[in-house]
Amino acid sequence: IRRPQYALSYNDKQHIPNWVSWKLDAEDIGDEPRNNFAPDPDLPEAFTAIRPNDYTRSGYDRGHNCPSKDRSASKEDNQATFLMSNMTPQQHGLNAGPWEKLEEYARDQARDGNSCHIIAGHGFSSPDIKTIGTAQIAVPDFAWKIVVVVKKGKPVDATAKVIAVRMPNISTVSRKPWQDFTVKPSELELATGLRFFGSFNAPLRRALLNKPGDGS
Secondary structure, X not given: OEOOOOEEEEEOOXXXXXXXXXXXXXXXXXXXXXXXXXXXXXXXXXXXXXXXXXXOOOOOEEEEOOOOHHHOOOHHHHHHHOEHHHEEEEOHHHHOOHHHHHHHHHHHHHHOOEEEEEEEEXXXXXXXXXXXXXXXXXXXXXXXXXXXXEEOOOOXXXXXXXXXXXXXXXXHHOOOOHHHHEOOHHHXXXXXXXXXOOOOOHHHHHHHHOOOOEOO
């Protein structure tokens, strides 16, 4: 699905997104208050409609992939982030801990005159997948994100700042900094089976993939 606010690939077997991707600039950040969770009306009719109460009393947060605050310039933009297709079950310690801290860091980068190109999702390291709710929503055991930072208006090149993280979906990470979880983007390719930076030429793709992931 492509929306003005983000693009996503959705998995109807797991009932969570495979990935969500968006661009973050300073003008995307405003004062719009958080909206209400809602089913995604744009998913195919044959798909299972995930509803907010499918997470109720599950022990997991409705974890945003594209954050609410990244699309807080208007009500329409913010509401798009509350569609359930943008949610993944997250332990609160992750959601309100290093995951949120990295979200805040990206917004600070945008406020400083940069553009952030972001893709995020969640993954599984075991074939034994836990589920929640009657809809059997899959609970991943790790969350991942890549943030490519360039000066606003400039193209992505080999000098771009690249942040890549893999965070365990557990409660005990709540007080850890996001910097504790940096990895090379190439490691995330192996962990997820996805291919990143595919629109770039081969030398640039290799350069970005092999950045240390800590923003250096």
